[in-house]
Amino acid sequence: MSRRLKVLISGTGFAGQGHADAFRGAGAEIVGIVGRTPRVVQQVAEAMNIPHAGTDWDAALAECRPDIVSIATPGGAHYEPIKSAIAAGCHVFCDKPMTESAETAIELRDLAEARGVKTAYAASFRYTPSVLHARQLISDGAIGQPTEIECISHFNLEREIPFGWSHRKEQGGGRLNNNFTHTLSIACALVGERILRIAGEVRDDLGRAPIVEGVHNFATRRNFIPKDLDDPALEWGESNVEWSYTVMAQLESPMADKPVSVLFKHGGLVPRFHEDHIVVYGTEGALYIKGHYGSGLLSHYGADKEWTPRALPKAIAKSVPDVKGETELCWHTLASEFVRDIEGETVEPYPTFAEGAQYQQIIELIRRNQNWTDVTGLA
Known part of the structure; x- marks a missing residue:
């Protein structure tokens, strides 16, 4: 591609900062970061030299016009930002879990497929x-x-x-x-x-x-x-x-x-x-x-x-990326594959929202605890 891909980050903690470093390592440009607390997001943006800092995700999407969004918040806060990003035509890199439920994960998978955007699901220790x-x-x-x-x-x-x-x-x-x-x-x-x-x-x-x-x-x-x-x-x-x-x-x-x-x-x-x-x-x-x-x-x-x-x-x-920490190493690897894929290079298959939605369905099945057989009546 003739220009660097632009990335907007959701989340200012360990994962948000780690995702930002990973995408910079992959050659992308971090154009903004969004968090819940104005003081914290401003501090992180200044420390990481990120131009846009804010607490309004939809406003950041409109102002930064990213090619990729990176979702680095807890799973219960994933659904709305991802849905907005897909509607804006952004490719989505999302940390695990994909969402808080199988229902919302399936919906986002289907929306991404219908919109034609690429997705990456960071169950990344593989x-x-x-x-x-x-x-x-x-x-x-x-x-x-x-x-x-x-x-x-x-x-x-x-x-x-x-x-x-x-x-x-x-x-x-x-x-x-x-x-x-x-x-x-x-x-x-x-x-x-x-x-x-x-x-x-x-x-x-x-x-x-x-x-x-x-x-x-x-x-x-x-x-x-x-x-x-x-x-x-x-x-x-x-x-x-x-x-x-x-x-x-x-x-x-x-x-x-x-x-x-x-x-x-x-x-x-x-x-x-x-x-x-x-x-x-x-x-x-x-x-x-x-x-x-x-x-x-x-x-x-x-x-x-x-x-x-x-x-x-x-x-x-x-x-292997030259970074400290196994979590960071794996983020760097997946982010690099994702960027290369978006830029049209041939890459090995990586986890996407297809796996993310499948894993959320499996987790709900396991949580139902319906696998036991009552043997108290056996002789």
Whole structure:
């Protein structure tokens, strides 16, 4: 293209600033940023040298006339800005979860398709270097036909983290929206994108959280944990969303004769004993990746019956963006693919609103907890 693509950002916190950096890294121009609080959005705009700062999204769309909008707010605040952006003919880059419900996610997917705009859905940890390496090894037949995947994580989050959007279903909170979206995307990237079956259960083992003023940046919310949780003046908000889940899935894989079984086990509030990990098993071996999103060391179990660490191939290492943080690295990768696609280059398929809407439907199915069989009457 003859000019740089213009990007308008929704959200001023960790994600908003991260998206802005990612699109700048992809060669786009950040023309504006919108947030809820005038003082905060002005400070962020000045610090990041962004020309337009405001609190009115529709006014920013009209003034900035962006080619792309980047949605970096909690999921419950996605629907209206995305709908307005699609109506304005903008391409949309949206962080997970896509929206707070399957109904609104489906509507936005259909509106984007009808308007002919491109979309990107940032369930983006599929772009960690070790996941890319594992995908290449599986494709090359290093483990034979893939048969099974397990994704295990325990976050040990503080129960006293101040009450906010992460505690409420209608605001896009919950561990399915903010953890499972990534691991499901990783599993699909590794063995195949077609999800055949799903079953699962969830548990809210938190109950409530203290209400504290002044929390703006999600990444620094721990700094606001009250020192005296027994203070009678302290107010509490109620959680209505899951903090732990167990999900089973079957994925169709072009590399396997049978569906690949997948286990997703996540405890948001419980401590880990061994490392969080992702393991892919096959008919002739296995791959182990350390870390809840597969960002750690990759080891291969092959014909020698030994687990052997495998170095990252030079081609993958060369392609990794030179940024700090695995979250930022993955945003940079997806933003680059999105920009290149909009500019007419040929790119590998990436997650779009099709996946975003599908994932929201799956999350609602899991939350219904209708997978149990009552066996109390059996002899």
